[in-house]
Amino acid sequence: MSRFVLDASIALAWFLDNPVAASASKAKQALLRGSRAVVPALWLLEITNGFVVAERRALITEAQADAGLDELNRLLAQGVDISNETISPSRLLSLARAFRLSAYDAVYLETAQREQLALATLDQSLRAAAIRAGVEVFH
Numbered sequence: 001m002s003r004f005v006l007d008a009s010i011a012l013a014w015f016l017d018n019p020v021a022a023s024a025s026k027a028k029q030a031l032l033r034g035s036r037a038v039v040p041a042l043w044l045l046e047i048t049n050g051f052v053v054a055e056r057r058a059l060i061t062e063a064q065a066d067a068g069l070d071e072l073n074r075l076l077a078q079g080v081d082i083s084n085e086t087i088s089p090s091r092l093l094s095l096a097r098a099f100r101l102s103a104y105d106a107v108y109l110e111t112a113q114r115e116q117l118a119l120a121t122l123d124q125s126l127r128a129a130a131i132r133a134g135v136e137v138f139h
Contacts, residue, residue: 002030004138005112006037006080007105007121008046015068016054027120027138031079038081038115040107047072083111099129109133 006027013024031037051065060068076082087110095106105126112119112135119130120138130137 002035003038003081003115004030004035004118004120005108005115006039006043007108007119007123007126008039008043008050009122010120011043011047011072011075012050013122015071016050016059021122023120023139024122031075034079036079036081037120038083038111038117040083040085040087040111042104042107043082046104083115085111085114087111095129095133099125099132101126101129105129109135112136 004027010024010027013021014028027037048069051060051068054060055062055065087107091110092103092106095101095109096103099106099109101109105123108119108121108126109129111117112130113133118136118138119126121127121130127137
């Protein structure tokens with residue numbers, strides 16, 4: 001069974017009727033086939049905020065957001081592990097500075113480095129930072 005770090009951008013693409021990029025679809029299929037995703041605790045907040053913003057912009061209805069959260073809960077039970085590792089703020093600041101990332105994105109990069117796992121993301125800046133940092137990018 002393989003493991004990878006899952007960025008919120010991938011998961012949100014599943015739920016928000018965006019044209020799903022190949023990497024988002026492959027990540028979901030990997031989970032459905034038994035792979036496990038590792039996510040920082042921040043991931044749940046980012047997903048929830050994505051639903052809030054999509055609702056406010058009338059991109060989805062309340063019912064769609066609720067259904068998305070239900071599916072998210074099923075995925076959590078099936079194949080998503082939340083990392084509760086405490087990450088040093090100075091480590092995050094260092095990564096954010098080195099790779100010109102937000103602290104939020106630096107959390108995903110740090111998790112992938114620490115766990116020595118590939119990173120699945122649709123964020124091009126985070127993808128480029130992962131490559132520069134020697135972190136495998138999920139394809």
